[in-house]
Amino acid sequence: MAQLPQHHVSTLILGAGAAGMMAAAHSGAGVLVIDHAKAAGEKIRISGGGRCNFTNIYCDSSAFLSENPHFAKSALSRYGPYDFLDLVNRHRISWHEKTLGQLFCDTSAKEIIAMLRAEMTAVGAELWLETSISSVRQSGDKFCALVEKQGQAREIYADHLIVATGGKSIPKMGATGLAYQIAETFGHRVTDTRPALVPFTFDEGQRARFAALAGLSLPVRAKAADAEFDEAMLFTHRGLSGPAILQISSYWREGQEITLHIDPETDFFAVLRGARGESGKRSLHGVLSDYLPKAFVADFGQTQSLAGNIADCSDARLREIVEALQDWRLRPTATEGYRTAEVTLGGVATDGLSSKTMQSTHIPNLYFIGEAVDVTGWLGGYNFQWAWASAVAAGAAIRAKRQA
Structure with a gap:
């Protein structure tokens, strides 16, 4: 049997949404982000009526639901709303505050996507869109993802794997339960999931x-x-x-x-x-x-x-x-179910993850971030803040390992 084309990277990130792109910008060199969508950050694009409620200035762990109500504290305390707001300001994105501490772009959510893409480009991260994932496994001390891009199957080998494929909400945007399947493949427990922030x-x-x-x-x-x-x-x-x-x-x-x-x-x-x-x-x-x-x-x-x-x-x-x-x-x-739910409640159980790094507690160099994890915030920018904070936690941990 002919060997498939191979691609070797330091860090492979599954999912080019809010958490995936943010993690790519913080994980150091040699990062590849893949997503099956035609464009990155599609949920960002439609969020907040097209203006993206990108954080909430009152965000803390009390606004999140989880089996472990304390799990989100570490990541949120180390990367908070004002940290992300500083990034927004550096990119000269104008914004305004609505009620209850909700921050929105003045013009378009596309500015947040462009900002994240710029941050990825600055560190040399690659982005492969319209790339489907067939399977993910361990191969020695590396992870191997079998993917299909432009009709051709390929194997991607990575030292570190970050799963940022989100939950099941808004399937018309391409949402699936892939993160949960990958988690269970690697022996992680997944809590019951259901639609949340839904009519x-x-x-x-x-x-x-x-x-x-x-x-x-x-x-x-x-x-x-x-x-x-x-x-x-x-x-x-x-x-x-x-x-x-x-x-x-x-x-x-x-x-x-x-x-x-x-x-x-x-x-x-x-x-x-x-x-x-x-x-x-x-x-x-x-x-x-x-x-x-x-x-x-x-x-x-x-x-x-x-x-x-x-x-x-x-x-x-x-x-x-x-x-x-x-x-x-x-x-x-x-x-109304996942069709209109803004997020998925539940997900990869936190008892198998480090609250400081988002790394698996039993499989080194495997990380789960964002909506895929059993951490669900209130409406009003909280879930985006969790995406930013958990992504930075994982990215910083990977960067620190590479520099050690």
């Missing part, structure tokens, strides 16, 4: 109700399990979305209820009592419509009678109305 769907009756409100946004305090978030909620034709809903989806489990507190900043009992004293001839519907969208109030009135003058409402009745606004309980049937 909820409901049964047919509830869905028809929400469809009439599709496009309407409200401030809410959304709760699921032990988590709660104060952000916006969006009605869709399929159910509920918006930042508050995406946040609690990471904590929700099938069959559980969610609780919504509508407009938590407004003291509706005080509002209604005040209106009763000052304009008693007004209806509950009219008063609530001063603070909430009329379409929502009309829908709310289908379950809570809002007819009659507010002057005729007792304190007890007003409290009933307010309680319904503060404790709206719903039971989603499911989520």
Whole structure:
């Protein structure tokens, strides 16, 4: 059998997303990054509405879900939001802060991709796109990846292997479970995975109700399990979305209820009592419509009678109305799944990785970084910061080995 063409590198990185490109820029010389996509950083390109929410200035380990809630502390403490912001500034990318510490590009997410590509070029890293991976194995003290590029099979031999192929979210962008397959091949445990930061769907009756409100946004305090978030909620034709809903989806489990507190900043009992004293001839519907969208109030009135003058409402009745606004309980049937999920919850178990270097604890020179690992952040730039931090941790460890 004819020998396949071989390519030898110091470090092979699987995946040209945020984590993979960042790792390439920090791993020293002799780096090759491969990806099956036609372009690098496709998830970066579509993120943040095309402007990339590239970090969050309030990022710390408390904003991450993992079997080991302490695992992310080491990498995040050594490469934080301001470290990445310094890189952005050096590349003269203009940015702005939105709510809750979220940082976005002023113009385009493509600037972040160009920055990472420039950082890779500066250290001489190669990038092979449209390159599929058939298998990965150990060959002596090296790793061997069988790949196909331009219709030709090749073997790539590397001293170090970084797996940065992400999770299963947004399969139309090429996401697969490859990282988990590779992890299991090398004896690593993979935790249960599921879609996270994803909209909820409901049964047919509830869905028809929400469809009439599709496009309407409200401030809410959304709760699921032990988590709660104060952000916006969006009605869709399929159910509920918006930042508050995406946040609690990471904590929700099938069959559980969610609780919504509508407009938590407004003291509706005080509002209604005040209106009763000052304009008693007004209806509950009219008063609530001063603070909430009329379409929502009309829908709310289908379950809570809002007819009659507010002057005729007792304190007890007003409290009933307010309680319904503060404790709206719903039971989603499911989520929209990986199709629209921003990230994958779970992944390569952290008990098999070094929190300092992201290296396998039983296979030297094997690293897992980014979304592939069982570290999942909140919405708002946290997952990008984990990608940057875990990539730098692995890259710095490899560079230090080569220099030793």
